[in-house]
Amino acid sequence: MTEIASILAQADDNVAAGLNRLMQVMRIPSISTDPAYAPDCHRAAQWCLETLRELGFDARLCETEGQPIVLGHDLSAGSDSGPHVLFYGHYDVQPAEPLDLWTHPPFEPCVIEAPDGRVQISGRGASDDKGQFMTFLEACRAWRDAAGSLPLRISILLEGEEEIGGPSMLPFLEAHKAELGADLALICDTEMWNRTTPAITTMLRGYLGEEFTLIAANRDLHSGAYGGPARNPIHVISDLLAKLRDESGCILIPGFYDGVTEPSPATLASWDALRQPDAEVLAAVGLSCPAGEVGFTAQEQIWIRPTCEVNGIWGGYTGVGAKTVIPSQASAKLSFRLVPGQDPHVIRAAFRDYLTTLMPEDCRIEFTGYDTSRAIEMPIDSDALTRCRQALEDEWETPAVLMPDGTSIPIGGDFKSVLGIDTLFVGFALADDNIHSPNEKYDLTSFHKGIRSWVRILAALRA
Template identity: 60%
Template sequence: MTTQHLAAVLDEVDSTLDASLARLFDFIRIPSISTDPAYAGDCRRAADWLVGELTALGFDASARDTTGHPMVVAHGSEEGPHVLFYGHYDVQPVDPLELWTAPPFEPSLVPQPDGETHIRGRGASDDKGQLLTFIEACRAWKAVTGKLPIRVSMLFEGEEEAGSPSLAPFLEASAAELKADVMLVCDTDMWDRDTPAITTMWRGLVAEEFEVTAADRDLHSGMFGNAARNAAEVVGAIVGRLRDADGRVLVPGFYDGVRELPEAIKAQWSRLPFDEVKFLGDVGLSVPAGEKGRSVLEQIWARPSCEINGVSGGYTGAGFKTVIPAKASAKVSFRLVAGQDPIAIRDSFRAFVRSLVPSDCSVEFKSFGAAPAQVMPLEGDFLTKARQALTDEWNREAALAGTGGSIPILGEFKRRLGIDSLLVGFARFDNRVHSPNEKYDLSSFHKGIRSWVRILAAFAQ
């Protein structure tokens, strides 16, 4: 029955695109900025807007109060495989306002010279346009068949742009209700403007700051130079010991549990239209760093990294001051891959630093988070079906991509609900998310809806 109705549901998406777009415009007009308390009422209004739309579609939907902004939870009544779809209705602040070419909460269609049309407005891509592609796909199925082909639940939060402080407690309290077979997450990108992608791996994170103290005050370099320990020099020596000449991280045990990339994935990545020279050239570089003998994609997606995010100490103001710094610090982050234990890495890093601090100096540490990497099982039934559905819609082999970033909330879903996340989204790298003149391509919105229609049908088979 599902296959029989697929063409009619896709036709419904095409014929009602203007109405879908009007709903997106209404949604964007709500200035749901989560980080500014002045917009708390608008965040509530956005949550209520979603509840109204979902209730009208036959979902059991409600806005659940938290210590922050509301969670929107919706459940369908159908049988079959059960998916939990996640998105967020909050948006970033719009500053600097003067750089917008039109008011950020007055969405508009902007034709482009290449024939594309941009949907411009804050939240158009991140994440209102993205999450609405799924809701509109459900709407099309309901319009044609009166029901969805599988069981669907939805969870929309209003604090993603503020660090999701209410999410973990809410998941803990609602785990039994939210349990599903797979999590669907839309807040992600395509490979390029014509190639869909499923993000199957994302790196974990350990973020640390250490501060070395030498003398009890800054010292005159003429009076104490050579004789007194320089805290900035100590910090510089430590960060200089974190990698060897071939780019390998030297923290003991850092590579414990790290596995080589499967040959099938390596071959698939090699077929992707990716220009390593342009990738670095676009940021003014030309020589790959990191582990020698690894491709750029492998380095940023599938290998762990160590980066110095900032170093400070001594006099850094205008002019010159000849001091020997008593204190200096460095911020260091590690991006982790599957198999690495973030707590073990943090502890090993701290022991490594302590081993390099002179006996007459001291060191203190501050943690800014530790989260494991996540990997979607490549042989999973949901992934296989979603990939084929995307390939059918876009007439391009859907890429199985990684991301060099870390997505801590996905770890929360795995830890609290025990389910894997499938990341499918239709944003493009030039969508200017978090920046003035954010946009979402009209083709992304349209074909995104069609893609979810196909994925729901595929999951029903």
């Protein structure tokens, strides 16, 4: 039996126990957005700490202003073994509401068989991100159990604020730059291309969150007594939002597209096998026709084009029936997805300037800023990526695709800007995992073959 075969056999032997360990940590409702669950976040961090120590890591719990960060190192493989890798995951989860839509209690994880015969782990965090980071920890366990040690120098960083924008992480990275001096980051928080095709995500969009409120009269007015001359902030907000995009879907904020770079021909070519007709991309959500920039397919609009989406709007009377009010204010929340070449801070300033210049008389605007992150584009010809891709192909017996993702994982950009290292985004989630929604699940194949994939990737990255 080759070394790799013996490690994989160990991983197979461990999978039932690994599933129990995953369900242990899933039972802890580590919801970071709600202060009521802070003790649970702490419990989850403690659980991670003990697990890393059990795996032989020199681990500690680092308090922050928010939830603790768990950091562990096992550098015993030595500098000749190959790159020092930094694995990142997060132990916090989204709230479980609406609870009545769950078919099983969100924090009482269980293994269920779906109508189509797929075996799935059900519960909040199954996929995002407890199930995913546990594939890496269980791969480390298999190496340790079968080979007695890890094949590479490995550091593991598990945070508890990913679902709230990770405010503690960037200062933590700055403060621990030397200690975190790895050669390559690994993140398991992305999807496979489909149930049978593994993927490395090489491009992710950046993010910018904004909220604004328009204020006109000094109080709510009666639409009979003042309707006509009174500035109505709902009309103003509609006009402003309508002026953010033109008929062809182009965003009208001056300078918005400055510096936008297109992916290289090689990158574009690497996606050829992934292309789907627009109707197919949109059918699952009940749509048929791409609503973004004219001249791009639905996939291109998601993969490589920046967007400006309104995520929420409110103002005036929103209860049952009619109320003839002209409200004194109205508000909206927006998110921008950014592509390589766009600086979120420049876009924020341009957005605010643009709306401010459009303001009519008797109306003022107040802005609130949320998170920002730059788009991420990883080299597709690096040695590490080539080795990782082969390891995934060996496990899944089909070539691993390189794919872009329209969502944002800011930590990848932080690893690059603060630590100067690239990230390999390898995940085993599926599009139907219901992350952030009721009935979140993780396929048992994602968990089991995910562990095996990491066993192979660690071997493949060795010098």
